[in-house]
Every structure is written in structure tokens, then in C-alpha cells.
Amino acid sequence: MKKRNIIDKLMYNETIYQQGISVDCVMFGFHDRMLKVLLSKFNFFHKWMLPVGFIMKEEDMDAAACRVLKKRTGLDNIYLYQFHAFGSTLRPNAKEHRDIMAKMGLTDVNHWMAQRFVSVGYCALVEYSRVNIRANTSEELRWFNINEIPLLYSDHNSIIEKALATIRTQMDVIPIGYKLLPEKFPLSDLRIIYETILGKELDRRNFQRKILSTGYLIKLDEYHRKTGQKPTVLFSFDREKCEEALQSII
Amino acid sequence: MKKRNIIDKLMYNETIYQQGISVDCVMFGFHDRMLKVLLSKFNFFHKWMLPVGFIMKEEDMDAAACRVLKKRTGLDNIYLYQFHAFGSTLRPNAKEHRDIMAKMGLTDVNHWMAQRFVSVGYCALVEYSRVNIRANTSEELRWFNINEIPLLYSDHNSIIEKALATIRTQMDVIPIGYKLLPEKFPLSDLRIIYETILGKELDRRNFQRKILSTGYLIKLDEYHRKTGQKPTVLFSFDREKCEEALQSII
DNA sequence: CCAAAAGTGTTGTTTCTACACCCATGA
């Protein structure tokens, strides 16, 4: 995208977006036994960052977060919820922020986009295989393993940390994993998600007993075969119960 | 305050406040064995509401919430934390909002203050006796028992509900009550706080055992005498442990 | 045959719940 176009876009933004507030999205996926986060990098800036966006003047904040992620993944009806609003004046780092704005062609430091922001953090849980990454010429998108996140723009590392901390407090109440896993999955995948988020190993047998006692899981009559191992039973989530549980939380 | 002054104030606001975002404060106190919330009523409007305010352009959001409450209570260093950001376009009710704005002298429906808001809800816990209500000619302030809240402006009833729901999820982790109660108090006061927030009665003996096992409480050598009852032991919170616990949450 | 991960069950410990009896006080 040429600079001229970007400036036009900024001017256009002025008229349709709510000022001084952004949504920052932490989108989680699970693949290859690893919990991942989707990150974005603009070609004119050297750091990776969370996918972010603004709220349109006539748009619900939740809808704005949906739109931001749909644009990047093609996914409709993403399951997401807000977890914290970040309102310190020290964020984003002023110099870094002006830097990125200047590279976008915005040199007016009084423009609201160059000023302080309040960012509302959204946490999204999606099924990895349904995501079609939609990069374009100015933006690169990539999944990062949760424990291999580089140093990000602004306070985005700590926003991810806060998202994880929030999930941690919720995971004994809501069926975390329901939105992350495919239709059929082995229990070990679910356990890995719990272990990753809690940051500690769980006893396989105790985990299984406890998770099954919640009643959210259905044992299938199918098996998953992996080389060099005993075949393992597949499970599904009880959709109805899960949806009900998610409703009650948000 | 005369209308002229209010308009001047609005114009002034324009320059120093961040647009489109407000902080709404749910301040809890405990008195007479009742959990209470501080509400505000402007003399030009017929409904009670939460104390609200804007964020100054160079002010941390948390600091803004502190300022809003300090102005009304004289209290410094109020313990508060953010619990949710409300970003629906349906709030505040457009008609009601324009109505109140008109009564304040703001007739320009395109002014940002007449438009849609994102409100960040803050929950504050204070010791009732330390609060000096600072009403003025245009604003009345009053404590309301939590179960006697009238129909409030906009979605403020549901904001209070959300604040309570948030506390509910935290009260088995943090020493709720620490900021609400005076230096010395009988356990029954603490139990009433728990019962009010949870909306159910708790077994006196089990509650006591559980709450003491957390280690946050110190049994004193003093007694509280009330007419017609056996004197009851007073407790204090272990300040150091409590502060540490509160840090870890926010 | 071996390494890797899965299936299954027991036991002791801790926590939770429900409940009963006695005590000190002011009216």
C-alpha cells in the first residue's frame, strides 16, 4: 500500500472510528500438541504485534473485535470475550508509537492515533484448522507457539500474559478446550492445553477422572492411531452443555 | 450551577478529556450489617446513577477512577480495580442520554458527550466510616443498601450486578472484606458480607473454620458487647498478607 | 524386544457439609 493511500485511510478513519480506544485481540489456537497465538507484523515495522483495530462509531465493541479477527482469518462467529482494559498513559511506549505512526505516514503528533490509547483486550478461542490466514502485502500473519513469543510491540507481551492469567482463573468453571479442539480429539490433547495454560504438568489419571466428571465430554467409539503407541479413544464435547456454560460466563 | 457555567465546563472538558470513554464507579461500603453502594443524583435529572467521570488525556485510567471517587468522598488511595468495559452501542439508552445532556445545556447531538460511550466499570471497596460524602448544589450523594437499589440511569443496575458477579468469583481467592471493614470487627460482620455477595446464608461454624484457615485473620484479645448477646471476639486482618494477596490479583 | 504413551484402580489425606449443645448477656 502506498503512503498516500494510508494517509487517505487515516483521514477516513477519523470519520468512522471512535477515537482513543482500540481492541487488541489475543487469538488462541491448538495444533501439533501446542497452544498457539496469532500475531501480525506490518511490513513497515520491525516488531510483531497482536491483531488490533478500532471501534466504529456505531459498532458494538465485541463486534469490532470480531471484525478485526474475521478480516485476518475469514472466521465468522468467533468465540471471544473481553478480559481487561489497558489504560495506562505509559502505553503504548510513546516513542515507539510515534515511530510506527510516522512510518505509516502520520507525522502529526496531535492526531488522535498518535496519542494515548485505551485498549480493550479480547481473548478468542478458535479451532486451528478452520483458520485461513489472510495476509496481504502490508501485513504478515503467523501462528506462534505460546512459549516462543518474541518481544512484541508495546505492552503486547503482557497483554498475552494477562489473557492467559484470565483463562487460568476460568478453566475450572468453563469447558476451555471446547472451542480450541476439533470435533474429535484424544484426551491427551485437552490435557496438554490445561498443562500449557497452567504452566505445570498434570497427573494423567487424575486429570481424566476430573474432566470426565464435569459431564462436558462424550466418549466416542472411535480410536486415534499414532505410530508406536497404543490407539487412544476419541472424545467430543457435549455441544449443548458447553454452549450453555459459555453463556453463563459472559 | 448555572447553565452557562455548565456549557463552559463542557467546552473545557473537550480539551482536557479523552473522548468517548468514561469510568463508572461501583463503590461498596459496609455499615449497620448492610452492604451499601454509593450513588449520585444530579438535581436536573430524576434518576440516581453511579458516580462517573472522564479520563483526562494525560491520566491513567485507574487514576481517573480514583479522582472521580476522591472528589465525592475525600478519600485518598482508594482500593479499586477495573472489572469490565461496557461497549454496546445500545448503551446508554440514546433517548435518556440525550435527555440528560439537554438538561445540562448540551443540545448539540453531534457533541461527543451526546454520542455513544464505552464505559469502564470500576469496583471500589472502602471503609464506610472514612467516607465523607461531599455533595454539592448540583449533585446529591447517598449510600444505598445493595438490595434496595432503585431503577438507575442507563444500564447502571446491570453494571452493579456485574461488579457483584466479579467479586463473587474472586472472594475465595482474595480477602474480600479487608478493605470494607474497620480495624477491628466481629466475624459475623465478615460473614454478612459474604452472605450478601453470594446471595445465600452460610453456616456460621463452617464459615468461621474456613475463613480462619486462610490465615488472613488475627484473633484479638478484645470483645465486642452488644445488648442481649454473648460478647464476641474481635478480629483484624493481617495487613501484610492481605496487601500481598491484593497485589497478586490486579 | 523395546520405547512410548494409554487404560485402569486403590488408598490415604484433606476438605466440605450438616448438625447439637452449651454459654453470656440485657431486657
Added chain:
DNA sequence: TCATGGGTGTAGAAACAACACTTTTGG
């Protein structure tokens, strides 16, 4: 002496943590 709420303890149920042995598979 009575009504009110406080102090204390126990027993059964439920949840949790730690742990071992056997099974299936592909290489």
C-alpha cells in the same frame, strides 16, 4: 427466665493427590 447470637466439636461424604501395573503399537 428468656430470646438472641456466640463459642466449640464431631462424624460422614466428597474431592483430591499420589502412585503401579498392564496393554498396544510400530520400529
